[in-house]
Amino acid sequence: MDVAYAVRGLRKEFGGRSGVADATLDVRWGSIHGIIGKNGAGKTVLMNMVSGVMEPSGGELVVDGQSVLGSSRWTPALARQHRIALIPQDPPRLPYLTVEDYLFLGDRAFSRHGLLNRSAMRRKVAEIDDRLGLHVSASDPLVALPVETQQLLAFGKAVFLDGARIILLDEITASLSGARRESLLQELRNLASDPQARRSFTVITHHINEVLAACDRVTVMRDGVSVDTLDVSGTTSQLLASKIVGDGGTTAVDSTEVRECGDEILRVTDLASAPAFAAVSMSVRRHEVVGIAGLEGSGKDELLDGLGGLRKTTGQLSIAGRPARIRNSMAAHRAGIAYLPKNRERLATIHTLSVLDNLLLPIAHQFSNWFGLLDEKRMRATAQETIERMEVQPPRADAVINSLSGGNRQKVMVGRLRLMRPSLYVLNEPTRGVDIATKPQLLNVVRHELAAHSAVIMTSESEDELVDICDRVLIFYKGRIVREFERSAADFEAGEIYRACQGVTA
Amino acid sequence: MTALAGTGTVAEASSSRGRILLRRIASEHLIWLIFLLLAVIGSFLPGFLTLANLLNLLWGASPLGFMVVGMFFVMIAARLDLSIEGTFAFAPAVGIVAMTEWPGVNPLVALLLTVMVGAVVGLVNGLIIVKLKVNAFLVTLATLLTLEGMVVFLIPEGVYHLPAEYTWLGGTRIFGQWPVAVPVLLLAFIVAHVVMKRTAFGRNLVGIGNNEEACRIAGVNVNRTLIIAFVLAGICAAIGGILQVGRLFSIDASMGNGVILYVFAGATLGGTALNGGRGSISGLLGAVLVIGTITNLMNLYGVETSVQQIVFGLVLLGAILLSSLQDRLRTTQA
Known part of the structure; x- marks a missing residue:
């Protein structure tokens, strides 16, 4: 079997930070090639480079035997000429276009004498609709369709109308329901073996x-590097999981002790929020750091949003023995919950204001x-004290927050929560977008300062971090807590936790 | 970072400091430079640089000044309030009709009532916008039309004889020379400045204009803050109306028609961003002075009204170009 495209030592840097450090792989004609890895491993950046959305910083890209980098700028238009199409994770934002107008956007084949041949277009739409089992009508506006249908339409457009030969699908399966996922994968099989x-x-x-x-073959990405490419027939879920996680470096957080917990801070019973999660019951005590682990879409983000008041939930919830209803952010505050949202830049920082104001x-x-x-x-004194406690660089209260690095911004955000003196911290990926040097600092603060007076619930992309600072880790799988790991137990270890997140048993 | 900054020589550092200062002036206080330029032009004109003329200039600009301050409170929070043009006439109209129809209402009570009407209009606007989550531009467009209709309904022929107590703020000159409206206007700018800089409310407004969602999650009472902003806008418009009525010693049904365009011109010229989060009261004052000066100069030159409007249109165009230039200067600063 010959090679559809080959990537050799491809890399991409963003202002000194590397998105992909070294990717090397071959993808063959007539096959389905999987790319697996955790968030931030560089999967999407790699696909963006292959499809021309991002220009590589270095390395080589060979498409159908022809080296495409170097001579002229590698752009989406050029990639399209090479019959490469990327179906991105987020569907196209053209809300008020109809299905028909979207599918034929930029397509000249269906116009005659400058006028569109609508009936021919409708027949083609019906054909695509039938093939992908979409059940849409040509005149439906995109905005009225579920996200999964919009993604399938983008797929249909690329394959059946634009005639793409190398098709890259960025987590298209994440938003698909079970039956549709099966039928799409079956369709991929058929198309690949056509x-x-x-x-x-x-x-x-x-x-x-x-x-x-x-898949036929799979490439594992970790920390921007293509770790290995394997034939699926010769691998097991255990082997793949360990390659995805790696040996795991320690984060140098001094937290090996098993410590005494105080009184119960949070108790939830049968908390649910359709369709993300259901039947969540747990209890968190003072001085305890509880990690929530799970894959994207497992419902953990929605649970944390629910505790922070960003999402409606049903069920019982009490804080320090008092029943509370968290209908919105202000209610969460009143109940004593401080929430750090996952998307810091959009939902937490006030960009043009100073560190003090933030x-x-x-x-x-x-x-x-x-x-x-x-x-x-008094404001200045309080701000300065927090800046020093959190070791924010530069240590100036009047610096505009946008002039700080991501890690320092996050310190400011955590400092903001601390000043609220909550009884429960809910931290959704506190180390996200934080440089390696700052991570241990932040984790130390969580473990030794936040948990000194309160309870902490947190998530992290890295199971190692959870193992380092959590007393317990709860595993979310398909919207439910399926397992619990205790610090004192022998299996409290990153690899075990990752396998549990994947739903791998034994 | 500090190590990098320390590699430059002293001369480089001082010249770059000068450049930063220039940039700061150009990006934040350009409006004051324009004001200075206009003053220089004016100084060649006999009669411009006299105390009486300058006081007249400020006096004439005072109703607009209040309107611009009112608009500022909502604009900084990324909202718009078109209805202040309606409140400008409606609030005094209610006060004056109450005063002339009901014997119990003396002019002082009427003044109070006028301000309260402004507050109530703002409250209604704010409640609809916040509670029903409707676009502020559309809601206030509707209330603007409603209010202007109500003004015509209340005072179809206007009211031309008003008690001196009601027009005192807007129309009186103390010692025959000093208009009361001028210190009132300056006081309003000082209060607004303090509110923006020194109160939690003011800081929250700026925060909301920058990132409303983040403020909400951080626990800021966004809804209450926005409602207060609309109430303040209504109050400012009502006071602006009182000053205007006082200046004219009368009110008619068309008072203030079209003034909202000048309010936008003023706010934009003053560096207030249309999409919120940025702006300063000092810039606003500069803008009001610039508009007042242009009007004054054109009156001194004897330019006719239609031409005056053409000039203002061009000024607004300039302001828009200016504010986009300021944006670019600001974003390339880092």
């Missing part, structure tokens, strides 16, 4: 089971005197 047209599919996924079920945002009113005026001296 003797009349050479095609090749590259599928990004988080799920080992999907790779095993549908730190004191939730508690500014506490500095008002009886006249309603703020006591700037």
Whole structure:
């Protein structure tokens, strides 16, 4: 079997940070190639480079035997000429276009004398609809369709209308329901083995089971490097899981002790939020750091959003023995919950304001005197104290937050939560977008300062971090807690936790 | 970072400091440079640089000044309030009709009532926008039309004889020379400045304009803050109306028609971003002075009204170009 495209030592840097450090793989015609790895492993960046969305910083890309980098800029238009199509994770944002207009966007084949041949177009839409089992009508606006249907339409457009031969699917299966996922993977099989047209599919996924079920070969990405490429027939889920996790470096957090927990801070019973998660019951005590682990789409993000008041939930919840209803962010505050959202830049930082303003945002009113005026001296002192405690660089209260690095911004955000003196911290990936040097600092703060007076619930992309600082780790799988790991137990270890997240048993 | 900055020589450092200062002026206080330029142009004109003329200039700009401050409170939070043009006439109209129809309402009570009407209009706007989650531009467009209709309904022929107490703020000159409206206007700018800089409310407004969702999650009472902003806008418009009525010693049904365009011009010229989060009261004052000065100069030159409007249109165009230039300067600063 010959090679559809080959990647040799491809890399991509973003302002000194590397998105992909070294990727090398061959993808063959007539096959389905899986790319698996955790978030931030560089899967999407790699696909963006192959499809021309991002220009590589170095390395070589060979498409159908022809080296494409170097001579002219590698662009999406050029990639399209090489019959490469990327179906991105987020569907196209053309909300008010109809299915028909979207599918034929930029397509000249169906116009005659400058006018569109609508009836021919409708027949083609019906054909695609039938083939993918979409049940849409040509005149439906995209905005009225579920996300999965929009993604399948993008797929149909690439394969059946634009005639793409090298098709890259970025986590298209993540948003698909069970039956549709099966039928799409079956369709990929059929298309790949179609003797009349050479095609090749590259599928990004988080799920080992999907790779095993549908792919011919699989490349494992970890920390921007293509670790290995394997034939699926010769591998097992255990082997893949260990390659995805790696040996795991330690994060140098001093937290080996098993410690005494205090009184119960949070108790939830049968918490649910359709369709993300259901029947979640747990209890978290003072001084305890509880990790929530699970794959993307497992419902863990939604659970944390629910605790932070960003998402409606049903079920019982009590804070320090008192029943509470968390309908919105303000209710969460009143109940004593401080929430750090996952998307810091969009949901936490106020970009053009100073570090001081960002730190004191939730508690500014506490500095008002009886006249309603703020006591700037006291504000400055409080901000400066937090800046020093959190070791924010540069240590200046009036620096604009946007001039700080991601790690330092996150320190400011965690500092903001600390100033609220909550009884429960809910931290959704506190180390996300944080440089390696800052991570241990932040984790130390979580373990030794936040948990000193309160309870902490957190998530992390890295199972190693959870093992380092958590007392317990709860595993989310398909919207339910399926397992619990205790620090004192022998299996409290990153590899075990990752396998549990994948739903791998034994 | 500090190590990098320390590699430059002293001369480089001082010249770059000068450049930063220039940039700062150009990006934040350009409006004051324009004001200075206009003043220089004016100084060649006999009669411009006299105390009486300058006081007249400020006096004439005072109703607009209040409107611009009112708009600022909502604009900084990424909202718009078109209805302040309606409140500008409606609030005094209610006060004056109450005063003339009901014997119990003396002019002082009427003034209070006027301000309260402004507050209530703002409250209604704010509640609809926040609670029903409707676009502020559309809601206030509707209330603007409603209010202007109500003004015509209340005072179809206008009211031309008003008690001196009601027009005192807007129309009186103390010692025959000093208009009361001028210190009132300056006081309003000082209060607004303090509110923006020194109160939790002011800081929250800026935060909301920058990132409303983040403020909500951080626990800021976004809804309450926005409602207060609309109430303040209504109050400012009502006071602006009182000043205007006082200046004219009368009110008619068309008072303030079209003034919202000048309010936008003022706010934009003053560096307030249309999509919120950025702007300063000092810039606003500069903009009000610039608009007042242009009007004044054109009056001194004897330019006719239609031409004056053409000039203002071009000024607004300039302001828009200016604010985009300022944006670019600001974003390339880092």
